[in-house]
Amino acid sequence: MRLTPGGVHSNVRLAGARDFIQRAQGAWLYSVDGQDYVDYLLGQGPNFLGHAPGHVIDAVFRACKDGVIFGGQHELEVRAGELVLEALGWADLVRFSMTGTEAVQAALRLARAVTGRTKVVRFEGHYHGWLDNVLISERDGRWGPASRGQLASHLEDSIILPWNDAERLADVLERAGEQVAAVIMEPIMINAGVIEPRAGYLEEVRRLCDEHGIVLIFDEVIAGFRLGLGGATERYGVTPDLATYGKAIAGGFPVAALAGRADLMARFGTGEVNHSGTFNASVMAMAAVVASVGTLIDEPPYDRVAEHGTALMAGLREIGLARNLPLRVSGLPAAFHVSFGDVEVTDYRSLQQLDLARYERFVPVLVEHGLWVAGRGVWYVSAAHGPKELDAALTRFEKALTQWVSA
Ligand SMILES: Cc1ncc(COP(=O)(O)O)c(C=O)c1O
Incomplete structure (x- = not known):
């Protein structure tokens, strides 16, 4: 904040201005405070192959030498x-x-x-x-x-x-x-x-x-x-x-x-x-x-991404159902939307019928529990998300939700 308005270089990041990431690999982010996150934001989308994909980084380094x-x-x-x-x-x-x-x-x-x-x-x-x-x-x-x-x-x-x-x-x-x-x-x-x-x-x-x-x-x-x-x-x-x-x-x-x-x-x-x-x-x-x-x-990763996304969407829905919460998970496995509410959504206007603000309030709790997700409810899945990340994501989501509803 001392050097940069709002502490960020893109206004899209204002809400997370206090989060400093030290490094990232695959589907994981690691903060300067030692917290790890399963990443479903993917830098707002670009890291579809996961963070720091070795062969891409190598190819760029090699090429840039000349x-x-x-x-x-x-x-x-x-x-x-x-x-x-x-x-x-x-x-x-x-x-x-x-x-x-x-x-x-x-x-x-x-x-x-x-x-x-x-x-x-x-x-x-x-x-x-x-x-x-x-x-x-x-x-x-x-x-x-x-x-x-x-x-x-x-x-x-x-x-x-x-x-x-x-x-x-x-x-x-x-x-x-x-x-x-x-x-x-x-x-x-x-x-x-x-x-x-x-x-x-x-x-x-x-x-x-x-x-x-x-x-x-x-x-x-x-x-x-x-x-x-x-x-x-x-x-x-x-x-x-x-x-x-x-x-x-x-x-x-x-x-x-x-x-x-x-x-x-x-x-x-x-x-x-x-x-x-x-x-x-x-x-x-x-x-x-x-x-x-x-x-x-x-080496198309699309089947893998779909498998992870489908299992994650189903797992999140189950967690909501088990708590009798109107947790809504919709979209496609590679990019889906999470919110609270239960209406048929076909456009921007019907989307506003959902309780988007409630989900936005929940997001800092998810981040605290090690899930890196966007306030507006969009989750991106990468080629680097596998069974380990699925397990971690569902466990962390469940803990976050339990803590949040009982707070
Ligand atoms: C559909 C769409 N178009 C255009 C843009 C702008 O792209 P950029 O942020 O790279 O300028 C975005 C960014 O999120 C987008 O989602």
């Missing part, structure tokens, strides 16, 4: 591009950047350039980065800027709709479709509640975008490479025009990507649409992508 950034191209970029496109299966071209926030900005700019339109349809509860034209929050039922100092005018071109409601989208596009450049969404709304799309919803969104000449952008910064090699696009079988990736793509290193159709992406290559960044596709980043995506292709 320089990190050149202002010119290097061969690892080519290999990283090949692997990412092979993994995705549907996209023709890829551009790398440092953060998901930047990849989203590139996608939106490209969509506007291609269509010559300005408006963007996006959805309640979906997060697309922290910049002025995408950061929103809800107050008293109204959506607007989430931060003081944010230019409200940068949101004037945003049409913010409830998600998972194809009729509402059709209605809006019927009236304003000709002004809409892009529809952007998390194809599974992981940031708020880990809510899956209703059957047929993504297909209908795809159809409406085609009908109105709108670019469909899937923001797969969380889902990509985590739900499977092809992310949500593969899982739900609906193909966007552009998609953004990050987090699980690079074993903990700062890398994001925008991938998409050749006829759209080519506009960056002609210089017609600007996408830049001093640190884009550095040797560090590309070595991390090659090692990480290479592993995901050669």
Whole structure:
């Protein structure tokens, strides 16, 4: 706090400002005070292969010995591009950047350039980065800027709709479709509640975008490479025009990507649409992508992750049931949501019917008992979580809950 506002370098970490981690390995974090934690936050998602995956760290070190950034191209970029496109299966071209926030900005700019339109349809509860034209929050039922100092005018071109409601989208596009450049969404709304799309919803969104000449952008910064090699696009079988990736793509290193159709992406290559960044596709980043995506292709951990996540979700539910508590565990094994309440959740509004505040109050108790989890209820499972971690997690959760309800 003496050196840094709030003691943190990202506002997402404000709640845990007093927690200092000394080191991490696999699915475990170790604090400077000697506490160990089973980690289900994974650094907000990137550590999908577990912390400090040896071969990724080695590959990065080896590659960086010969320089990190050149202002010119290097061969690892080519290999990283090949692997990412092979993994995705549907996209023709890829551009790398440092953060998901930047990849989203590139996608939106490209969509506007291609269509010559300005408006963007996006959805309640979906997060697309922290910049002025995408950061929103809800107050008293109204959506607007989430931060003081944010230019409200940068949101004037945003049409913010409830998600998972194809009729509402059709209605809006019927009236304003000709002004809409892009529809952007998390194809599974992981940031708020880990809510899956209703059957047929993504297909209908795809159809409406085609009908109105709108670019469909899937923001797969969380889902990509985590739900499977092809992310949500593969899982739900609906193909966007552009998609953004990050987090699980690079074993903990700062890398994001925008991938998409050749006829759209080519506009960056002609210089017609600007996408830049001093640190884009550095040797560090590309070595991390090659090692990480290479592993995901050669030794897919997805069955293991699903096994752990499924057992963990079931175990947590049982613990809640045994205490007659309305502990709600929903979502997918690789990313699920824990809260209190019992309602059908299909979008941001129904999510608010849960007792999210009660779970948030419980989280510091979980942390005290050695479970590293996020206040907003999302749990991430990594390839490094196994039976030992499952045992530890359930034992610690049970103790924490017992202590908390009896306090
Ligand atoms: C869906 C989604 N899009 C974009 C972002 C922004 O990515 P970054 O934090 O790397 O800028 C995030 C970050 O959590 C995200 O979850």
